[in-house]
Amino acid sequence: MPADTPPTSKDVAAAAGVSQSTVSMVLSGKWPGRVSARTAQKVRDTAERLGYRPNPAARNLRLGRTRTIMLVVPTITAPFFASVYIGAARVAAEHGFSLVVFTWPLELDMPFDGPQEAIDGMLASSMAEASLSGMRRPVPLVMLDSDPDGGAPTVNFDIEGAMEDLTGHLFSLGHRRIGHLAADIDVWTFQCRAAALEARVPDVVTERAAISITDGFEAAMRLLSRADRPTALICDDDTLAVGAHKAARALGLDVPGDVAITGFDDVVLAEALEITTVRLPAERLGAQAMLGLLDLLNGRTPPRPVLPAELVIRRSTSPSAALTTGSGPVGQPG
Amino acid sequence: MPADTPPTSKDVAAAAGVSQSTVSMVLSGKWPGRVSARTAQKVRDTAERLGYRPNPAARNLRLGRTRTIMLVVPTITAPFFASVYIGAARVAAEHGFSLVVFTWPLELDMPFDGPQEAIDGMLASSMAEASLSGMRRPVPLVMLDSDPDGGAPTVNFDIEGAMEDLTGHLFSLGHRRIGHLAADIDVWTFQCRAAALEARVPDVVTERAAISITDGFEAAMRLLSRADRPTALICDDDTLAVGAHKAARALGLDVPGDVAITGFDDVVLAEALEITTVRLPAERLGAQAMLGLLDLLNGRTPPRPVLPAELVIRRSTSPSAALTTGSGPVGQPG
C-alpha cells in the first residue's frame, strides 16, 4: 500500500488475507451468518490499523444514494434560519444523514439551478415551491414555513393562532388603532400574517419594509407620523420591531406608554430589547421537517404538522403601561 | 432511456449518435481541436433536451476530488460564523467549489471524527488546530481566527492593533479603572485579547463568562459590584457586552455616564443597542481563507493575512458623556 494515498478496501483485504467482498460485508455490519466471527474481528482490526475509511464517492456511485440532504434557505445569516439548520442537522445526524446548506437567493446573486452535489432529498424554508426549478429530476422535498397547498408536504407554524393571541393581547390592553409593519417580501409566510391580522383588525394600517433595522425604522417613522397615529405596531419580524423601537425613540415616544411594539421570531435581539414577540420554534421546525423527509424517503406519507407559536409578553407591551383610554379589560394575566 | 431514472452520458451519446467519450469531451469544455464544432453543438443540444446532469458521485470517483470544501465552526447560530460562511461560500462558488458547514462542537454533542463526505480541503475557525483529529488523511487546511503558530496557514484579525485603539479611546475619555469581561473559552482568539489588554492595562480586573447574555449579565454584575468599580468594561464579544449593558441598568448605572461598555464583532445587536465595538470583518475572513485554501490546492503557498479590525465608536462610550474626573484629552474626533 503506497503511503501517500488513503487505503482502500482492497488494501485492507490484502493485509487481512481475505477478499474485498469480505471486507465490505464485515464493515457494513451485514456479516453475521456469512462471515466467521474470527474473520470479522481480523478485518475490523486491520481496517482500524490502516485507518481505512470507505470512499464516499465510490459508495455513492454504487448505491445510487448519498445520505445527504440539502437545506435551502433565503439566508443563513438570519438567526432564525441558523436555528432551522441546527434542528434539521441534529435529526439528520441521528439517522446517519448529513445536511448541506444552500442559501438562495444567495448573497452571491446566482440562479438556483439545482444542487451540484448529489442529494437524496431537499428541505426548503420560507420560499415558493415553484422557485425551486432546475432540478435534474424530482427530488423528495419537504417545505418549511411555506404554502401548504404547494404539493410538497409542509411543516408550518400556527400563525393564525398566534395572531389571535397577539391581537387579543393588544385589545385587552385597550389598543384600537393598530399598525402593521409588514415585510416587503412576497412569500406565503408574510401573506399569512397579513391575512390573519386583517381578518381581526379590518382597519389596520400597513407599511412595508425590507427586513432590516434601517428599513424598519423608516417605515415605522411613516406609521408613527400619521395624524391618527397607531397605538400599537405589529411587526412581521423582530428585526423590523427593532427598527420600530428606534423610530419610536427618535420621535420621543415612550414604549409601551405611547406605542406598543411586537415582533415575530423571538431572536436574541427581541430578548435584549425586551420586545413582546411571537416565538416561532425554528429548531423544532427544522427537526420536524427532517423527520418528514425521512418518512418520504422510506415511502411513508409524512404528517403535515402545524407547530404552536407562543406569545412572549415583554416590556414593549407591558400591561402596567397600558393605555388608560382603553375600553377593554386591562391587565389580564399574560 | 427509462423515464424514471436520470439520463446518463450514455443516454446522451446514444441520442446524439456519438460515443460516450465525445459527450464527456464536449461537456467538459475540452473539445476544441478534438471534436468538430457541429458535433459539439449536437451533443450540447441533446444534453440540454434530455436534461442531462453529470453524476457527481461518478465524477468524484473518477477524478479523486470533489470540489467540495468543509468549513468547521463552533456554531452556526452566531451571526459571526454565519458571515464567515457567506464570505467563504462566495469565493468558493466563484471558483466552482461548494462549501459544506460542519458545526463542532456540535450542539449534537458528538465527536469530530472527520467529514463523512469526501472533501478536497478544510477551513476551521476559532478553534485549536489540534482538535481536528480523526481525519482519514491530512487534508489541505486553512485556520481562521486561530493561533498562527499551529502549522496550518492562518487568516487572522489584528487584535493587537484593535486593542491599542480601544484602550487608547478609553484612556482619552479619562478611564483608568478598566474591567475585562472575558469569554470563558480557552481558545487562541480570546487568549489573544487578554494578552493584548493586560499588556496595556496591567491592573485590569477580569471576570469570565460563557458567551450568552445571561452569563455576561452575571459576570458584569460581579465586576460592577466591586468597591473599586471599573468605569469601563471591555467585553470579549458583543453578546457579553449586551449582558453587561443589562447589568449596568439593573444596578441603576448610566451607560456611558457611570460605566462605558465595549464589545467585539459588531453584530446587529451591538448596532441596535449602540454599543461601541471592534468590528471584525467576518465575511472578509471567510473570503480570504478560501482564497488561501485555493492557493494551497494549487500548490502555492498562501499568504497569512492579518485583517484590520476597526474601532466603531457608539453611544456606550460617547465622548460627550466622558468622565469629568479624567485627566486625558477628551473628545478627540472618533
Place this chain on the structure above:
DNA sequence: CTGAAAGCGCTTACAG
C-alpha cells in the same frame, strides 16, 4: 463460510 466478478457513471489515455 468465502471469493471472483459485475457494474454504478464518469474521464482520460490510447488507438485509429
Place this chain on the structure above:
DNA sequence: CTGAAAGCGCTTACAG
C-alpha cells in the same frame, strides 16, 4: 476528428 476500453472503489448478487 471519433470511439473502444480501462479503471476510480465500492456493494451485491452469484457461485462454490
